[in-house]
Amino acid sequence: MFTKNLLITWRGLWRNKTYAVINLIGLSAGITACLLVAAIVLDELSYDKQWTKANRIYRAISVNNRINGSDRFPQVFTGLGPSLKKDFPEVEDYCRMSVYGDRLKIGNNSDGVAVQTLSAESSVWNFLDFQITEGNPKKFVPGYANLVITEKIKQQYFRGQNPVGKIYYNMPEYGDPQPYLVTGVIKALPVNTHLRADVILIASYRPKDDLLAKEEYGTFSTQYLMLKPGTDTKNFSKKINAWYAKVTAPNKPGYSFQLQPFEDVYLRSDFAGVQSVQGSMRNLYIFIAVAALLLLIACFNFMTLTTSRVFSRMHETGVRKVLGASKPQLMSRYLTESLVFFSMAFVLAGLLSKLFMPYLETYIGHQLVFNLYGFGFVWLAVIAVLGMSLLTGLYPAWYLSRPEPMVILRSQATTGFKLNWLKKSLVVGQFVISIGIIIATLVVHYQLSYLDKADVGFDKNNLIKLSFNNWGKNAEVFKQQLEALPGVETVSIASWYPGAGAGYMSTEINVPGQSGKIQANYIRGDADLPAVLKVKLTNGRLFDRNLRTDVVDFDSVMRSDEKRADELMHSRPVIVTDYTVRLLNLKLNNRVANVEGIPVGVISNFHNESLHFGMKPCIIRAEKLTEGYILIRLKNNHPGNSLTSINTLFKATYPEKPFLYEWINDVVNAQYQNEAKLKQLFFSFSMLIVFLACLGLFGLITFTAQQRVKEIGIRKVLGASVANVAALLSADFVKLVLLAMLIATPLAGYIMSRWLQDFAFRINLSWWMFGLAGAITMFIAVITVSTKAIKAATANPVKSLRSE
Amino acid sequence: MLSLQHISKYYQTGGNKTFVLNDLSLDIDQGEFVSIMGPSGSGKSTLLNIIGMLDEPTSGYHYFMDQPVHQLKEKQRSALYKQYIGFVFQAYHLIDELTVLENIETPLIYQNIKGAERKALVADMLDRFNIVGKKDLFPAQLSGGQQQLVGIARALIGKPKLLLADEPTGNLNSKQGEEIMELFKKINKEDGVTIIQVTHSEKNAEYGSRIINLLDGRIESTTTL
Numbered sequence A: 001m002f003t004k005n006l007l008i009t010w011r012g013l014w015r016n017k018t019y020a021v022i023n024l025i026g027l028s029a030g031i032t033a034c035l036l037v038a039a040i041v042l043d044e045l046s047y048d049k050q051w052t053k054a055n056r057i058y059r060a061i062s063v064n065n066r067i068n069g070s071d072r073f074p075q076v077f078t079g080l081g082p083s084l085k086k087d088f089p090e091v092e093d094y095c096r097m098s099v100y101g102d103r104l105k106i107g108n109n110s111d112g113v114a115v116q117t118l119s120a121e122s123s124v125w126n127f128l129d130f131q132i133t134e135g136n137p138k139k140f141v142p143g144y145a146n147l148v149i150t151e152k153i154k155q156q157y158f159r160g161q162n163p164v165g166k167i168y169y170n171m172p173e174y175g176d177p178q179p180y181l182v183t184g185v186i187k188a189l190p191v192n193t194h195l196r197a198d199v200i201l202i203a204s205y206r207p208k209d210d211l212l213a214k215e216e217y218g219t220f221s222t223q224y225l226m227l228k229p230g231t232d233t234k235n236f237s238k239k240i241n242a243w244y245a246k247v248t249a250p251n252k253p254g255y256s257f258q259l260q261p262f263e264d265v266y267l268r269s270d271f272a273g274v275q276s277v278q279g280s281m282r283n284l285y286i287f288i289a290v291a292a293l294l295l296l297i298a299c300f301n302f303m304t305l306t307t308s309r310v311f312s313r314m315h316e317t318g319v320r321k322v323l324g325a326s327k328p329q330l331m332s333r334y335l336t337e338s339l340v341f342f343s344m345a346f347v348l349a350g351l352l353s354k355l356f357m358p359y360l361e362t363y364i365g366h367q368l369v370f371n372l373y374g375f376g377f378v379w380l381a382v383i384a385v386l387g388m389s390l391l392t393g394l395y396p397a398w399y400l401s402r403p404e405p406m407v408i409l410r411s412q413a414t415t416g417f418k419l420n421w422l423k424k425s426l427v428v429g430q431f432v433i434s435i436g437i438i439i440a441t442l443v444v445h446y447q448l449s450y451l452d453k454a455d456v457g458f459d460k461n462n463l464i465k466l467s468f469n470n471w472g473k474n475a476e477v478f479k480q481q482l483e484a485l486p487g488v489e490t491v492s493i494a495s496w497y498p499g500a501g502a503g504y505m506s507t508e509i510n511v512p513g514q515s516g517k518i519q520a521n522y523i524r525g526d527a528d529l530p531a532v533l534k535v536k537l538t539n540g541r542l543f544d545r546n547l548r549t550d551v552v553d554f555d556s557v558m559r560s561d562e563k564r565a566d567e568l569m570h571s572r573p574v575i576v577t578d579y580t581v582r583l584l585n586l587k588l589n590n591r592v593a594n595v596e597g598i599p600v601g602v603i604s605n606f607h608n609e610s611l612h613f614g615m616k617p618c619i620i621r622a623e624k625l626t627e628g629y630i631l632i633r634l635k636n637n638h639p640g641n642s643l644t645s646i647n648t649l650f651k652a653t654y655p656e657k658p659f660l661y662e663w664i665n666d667v668v669n670a671q672y673q674n675e676a677k678l679k680q681l682f683f684s685f686s687m688l689i690v691f692l693a694c695l696g697l698f699g700l701i702t703f704t705a706q707q708r709v710k711e712i713g714i715r716k717v718l719g720a721s722v723a724n725v726a727a728l729l730s731a732d733f734v735k736l737v738l739l740a741m742l743i744a745t746p747l748a749g750y751i752m753s754r755w756l757q758d759f760a761f762r763i764n765l766s767w768w769m770f771g772l773a774g775a776i777t778m779f780i781a782v783i784t785v786s787t788k789a790i791k792a793a794t795a796n797p798v799k800s801l802r803s804e
Numbered sequence B: 001m002l003s004l005q006h007i008s009k010y011y012q013t014g015g016n017k018t019f020v021l022n023d024l025s026l027d028i029d030q031g032e033f034v035s036i037m038g039p040s041g042s043g044k045s046t047l048l049n050i051i052g053m054l055d056e057p058t059s060g061y062h063y064f065m066d067q068p069v070h071q072l073k074e075k076q077r078s079a080l081y082k083q084y085i086g087f088v089f090q091a092y093h094l095i096d097e098l099t100v101l102e103n104i105e106t107p108l109i110y111q112n113i114k115g116a117e118r119k120a121l122v123a124d125m126l127d128r129f130n131i132v133g134k135k136d137l138f139p140a141q142l143s144g145g146q147q148q149l150v151g152i153a154r155a156l157i158g159k160p161k162l163l164l165a166d167e168p169t170g171n172l173n174s175k176q177g178e179e180i181m182e183l184f185k186k187i188n189k190e191d192g193v194t195i196i197q198v199t200h201s202e203k204n205a206e207y208g209s210r211i212i213n214l215l216d217g218r219i220e221s222t223t224t225l
């Protein structure tokens, strides 16, 4: 019976190629998307689950309760871990570790080799599982930082050598090279950990770092605690906070601590900029939603297309019933058909997803660990195919086995084709999704181009930044030599650059007429910084490097006369933004208690932070600096050409330092990387979704036209024009798309206005975005429908009538 | 074998009842070959469908093989029907997706007959109807007469006791029609299959042993030959 059904289904596929192809394309596209997303989701969920002690490890989080709305960050006082271990039996061990980018002077490159480094203390061996292949790195060798490299690094840079026991230096962007003693080689760390790294650097902390700071300031570091099995975490964190309040009394440092499960660190951390490997639950949800929508559309297509065939199936069903078929027998025949479609689609999707996997990996930026094509995949596929074909196929099977034999016995009966309510809602549902995702894509697109074009108060183009360095005695000379290069306009040494957070430091200040403090950000550079940034002066003056007050070397004054330094600090000239002036009621050249310094210039508003954040007071200070970033404003014509001459000059002056630069434009845009990825995702998926929806529509109109061949023939004989007939066929569908527009608009509007809340500076949703989305969809839908409708309408009526 | 008593069938059209069959009674014995005649719209097809249990009368008593069909549940009726009745149509009603062989085999599948036995039965039938050479063709590849031959083979494959045929020769030329009638006669004589056919042709009607003339849903006259 089953093989019979299979055979018949197979023949049916050949006979109705359009139907089969449309169904297959739709289903495999939907399933491919699901497989790809499943790969991502499973990968994301696998992070940090592989460590044997993961469920007992927690990252300590500080909460700063002194600020309005309290501020959380994933670092705690360096002494917290050791103190907790001493005082609480629940704490088995602590480890201060974090990942940062370092450079090693290995290999042939004069700028060294960039490596992600997991910097940790010895207890890391107790926390994480590593496979040691060479050396005895667990035994800490004092006197040096101990470097443990992975096999990959060894193969790449130490081919035929034994690095263990030897000393190598790093090439810090800033400061002097440090010697590292290689103590061992390990197998690669897993990719799916937030501690993804190429090497481990083990260092010991000074004893004084193990003491707990009892004031509101101190050194912070990323710390992990391992609790004894069976510890009640909730109780324990209450206990440590009570303990901390007690040991710090009578000081009120204003901090409390939380424990974040190790397995949550990757996906559930919303701290910006501290964690190099970070996922987001929200993106995961977006992915899942998009894939679910696609699959839904594909299944909708399958259902509408299959049920639409009821008329061509009516005869077969009727005859079979006359020959004694029961309803379950007939349903099994149609369910077999779904099974065949879903199996074929799944196989196709398996191949397609394999094809797309590399693109996906580029998109998410790292290799996927989870192997989708293992043995488990086969099982998953079998279950999914059975489940989906049952769920999706049951209704069409029931629907198709409905016609009573009388229908065929009354042989010539022709009924007009009517979309039933279910099919109508499926079509509307598909187009709600299509229009919705187009609206979303448009909104993301316009917000991004708004971000791109927004006036940030400085010129981010043709500006590069050299990495932070101590430029030493040569600083001033190097700067002048840079300025002398033909392609260079201006140069500044600064402690901050656009994209490097809000400023180089911040304070909490009072605002007149407002309770609670707010954060004010300080930017510091030499006197040329405002000119290099090309900020817009609205009042007063910019800094002047020829004025003595503007080029004070605070470091050296501080060293010789602290009191004088303090006085100078408070009377130093500063430049403030319009917003700051208005918020704090500042007067030009008047000292104000709130702000250290005297405002000498006012510039128009300036986005030192990304446009996600609202305006905050911003104060620019100038002083003579010998360390910091170097910002170079290049001349407009061929800015890229100057890079070589800058590199040459750099290497001549600082032969030991790596030449590392970035375009400020890139740095600023990187702040919107998430949004750019979202746009990419929405764009490709919206195309796919609209394509699928139209595929379904095309199938439906094909059947409608088939159903109404005779009617069309008669109407044409009676004098109907092609346009008349095409309109007749299309009208129903156009109405449905219009209805979908009505439903999609408020829905997408609501969701996208929520999304826009992420930005302090954003576009307004306006009617034309919805109109445009609707128009695009309607245009595509009408094209789809009318190609078929016109074909049906131009067919020779005599032929279609004779064949009846 | 079959007895209809006071069978009526009407449709409600607007406020009126339109009677298609009006208090009709009819007995048919095992082994008979009955031809039903009458003008278009007189209710011939309706009567045949009721006998074949594809349609239900509005009122009346219907016995088939000593069972009260009017009292049976859907399931029992369909079992009875599957076992004893075969149908032949004017429009053949072969399944386009199936080959000749598969079309003939289909009723056996629904009677849950095992594959090997099915094969044997179908092979016999193909042989008997001289269509072995056509067994792998699809209906569209056959002439009308050949299609009807397949239709009859399909109706007979389940060894029915009663064969119902609604204008089986209506779409065929007179020569093809004659061949079909000869076949019917042979089936009736040799296999003892009871046959009820609807026909518009006097000549074809005379192959039967009894002719029933319908008019406006009543039996106008009966001729026994």
Ligand SMILES: Nc1ncnc2c1ncn2[C@@H]1O[C@H](COP(=O)(O)OP(=O)(O)OP(=O)(O)O)[C@@H](O)[C@H]1O
Pocket: B011, B013, B018, B020, B038, B039, B040, B041, B042, B043, B044, B045, B046, B047
């Ligand atoms: N669903 C229905 N609603 C109303 N009237 C119906 C319906 N089905 C059949 N009829 C009527 O029943 C009557 C008998 O139909 P039937 O098909 O039995 O006629 P017939 O004798 O077989 O005619 P023909 O020789 O043309 O095949 C016709 O007048 C027809 O209009």
Ligand SMILES: [Mg+2]
Pocket: B044, B045, B046, B166
């Ligand atoms: Mg009839």
